[in-house]
Amino acid sequence: MLIQLNFKSGKPVYLQVVDQVKAAAASGALRVGEPLPSIRPLAEELRINRNTVAKAYAELEGQGVIETVPGRGCFLKENNSPFRKDIRLKMVAEEIDAAIVQAHHLRVEDKEFLALVKERLEAFEATNKAHEAKAKEQL
Amino acid sequence: MNQDQSVIEVTHMVHKYGRTEAVNDLSLRVGRGKCYGFFGRNGAGKTTTIKCLLNLLRPAAGSVRVFGLDPARDEVGVKSRLAYVPDYVAFYPWMTVRNVLDYLASFRPRWNRRTESELLGQFRLDPTQKARALSRGQKTQLALTAAICAEPELLVLDEPTSGLDPIVRREFIQTVIGAYQEADPGNRTVFVSTHLISEFEGLIDEFTIIEGGRAALTLGADEARARYKRIRARFASEAPAVDFPQAKQVRREGRELELTVNGHSEEILERLRALAPEELTTEALTLEEIFVAALK
Structure with missing residues (x-):
């Protein structure tokens, strides 16, 4: 890291x-x-x-x-947030709101925004898999 | 500990050399465990203030408290708990590095031998070398090593990096402060005066800018970077001639507009967005840039 x-x-x-x-x-x-x-x-x-x-x-x-x-x-730690689920969702919603505001100002349309969210999720997934594969190789 | 958590507390302090006021109504407070920057140009009153903290000078008015004590009345009580490295250090020329350290250690209740050998190694100081043969930078390194080995509660540094070359400088201050805070960080307070601010960018928790003997600005470093910003906007055609009374500085160059702001950045950004720029960027000023902006 x-x-x-x-x-x-x-x-x-x-x-x-x-x-x-x-x-x-x-x-x-x-x-x-x-x-x-x-x-x-x-x-x-x-x-x-x-x-x-x-x-x-x-x-x-x-x-x-x-x-x-x-x-x-x-x-x-194991991913166990001490917060209740509804509070965790609310915390994430606040971050998303900030991104939506930014997208609005940069004139990124809703559709493009959603596509981008999906793309980013996939990108994280991909790096995660790559790291896992590497870890297995080392074993 | 009285005065709860303040290690240094200066209130409405005045010091005059003859009729010249070097420090004029200065107030500041340094909390325990903080790394506090004291920034100012040459002649702003930095060294005079430090000398008042150490009872090397007496303020004409106002009060000075170090560890809640008055340095003029309880000089030993104050000095035994701090270490001071002046901007220009001198040692007895006939002493070796080893002799200097042993001599300084003899005044101290505590001396950390492990830190001593660690720092001597890192600075490549030869214990058998005579003080007269040391360069100015090496003398500063030796003085700082000695200051830290005594494990004081407060480290007062006056322009500690001014005699060093720019490459050594950053590395070195990091090493020294890292070693100092290694044990018991909650009780390790640093008060550092300098006009070479960029080297201390990440180290400083809070700072005061002194100008003409007065505190021109006192802020937390993160807070300062959140307030002082540079906003750049580029337009498709000539930058519109709009006034920004809240900005500290506005530069207009063809299609570009550059604003230096202290607070109000959201309102200013809102107004700029309404002008439909092609590009709009914001960045925080560095502490050095904030220093320059604050003194304009």
């Missing part, structure tokens, strides 16, 4: 780390039970404050994405 930050995005740095870990988990670049980089090396590599990485990991733990094993580090 490689994290890349962009200070020009205007998005809080710790949230960039949170979102990229989640994206890595969704695409299979990071698998259940795999360790996340430890805080200090990651902070040094990204040239950010240690507190920022710690804050991102705390947020990920709060969201149930990772778990901390004392003395061993942080690991990706």
Whole structure:
């Protein structure tokens, strides 16, 4: 899993780390039970404050994405969100709303938007399969 | 700990050299465990402020508290818990690197030998070398190593990278602050003054820009990047001559329009979209660009 930050995005740095870990988990670049980089090396590599990485990991733990094993580090958890299903759906709906607003401003039509969603889902599926195949090869 | 979580608290501080006011009604607060940037041009009052924190200078008015203590009344209480690296460091020239470290360690209740050897190795400092033979950059590296080995609760750095070449600079500050925060990060506070801001981009949690001895801007780094933005719009024909009173700066060049904004970006974007641009992009300013924009 490689994290890349962009200070020009205007998005809080710790949230960039949170979102990229989640994206890595969704695409299979990071698998259940795999360790996340430890805080200090990651902070040094990204040239950010240690507190920022710690804050991102705390947020990920709060969201149930990772778990901390004392003395061993942080690991990706089985995908069991601590939130109730209706709340999870609502959280996703908010993200979709933001994408819809963006699509409207960029004059992307509804049909194209839906096609794009499907295409992106398939793209994630494909990388996921590729990662799985690679994992099997290694075994 | 009184003053709850503040490590440094400066209120309405004034310091004058003769009739010249170097620091004029400055207030700032540094929370425990934060990496705090103190940005300003040369002569803005950065070093004077730092010297007031260390009781090397006495403020003419206002108050200074470090760990909730007054550095003028409780000098040892304050200094034993912090380490200070000035912009220009000097050692006894006849001492070797080893001697310098042992000498400095003798004043400290704690000294982390592991950190010491780790940093000496990373900076490739030879313990048998005489201080007089060290370059300016090596002296800074030695001073920072010594500051961190003492494991102070507060690290005060005055222009720590100014004597270093640009390649060494970024790597180096990262190493130093990483090593410092390694143990007990909640109790490791950094107060760093600099005008070379880009090296500290990702490290700074919060900052104050000082100008003419006053705080021109105090903000969290993420908050600052969310507020200060550059918006670019390109139109099919000549950029419309519309006024944007909320923008800090507007540049018009043929079909292109570039706005620097501090807040209000949603309203400005809304107005731009109504003008149907071919392309519309937004990016956050870097802390260095924010520094420049704030002082304009």
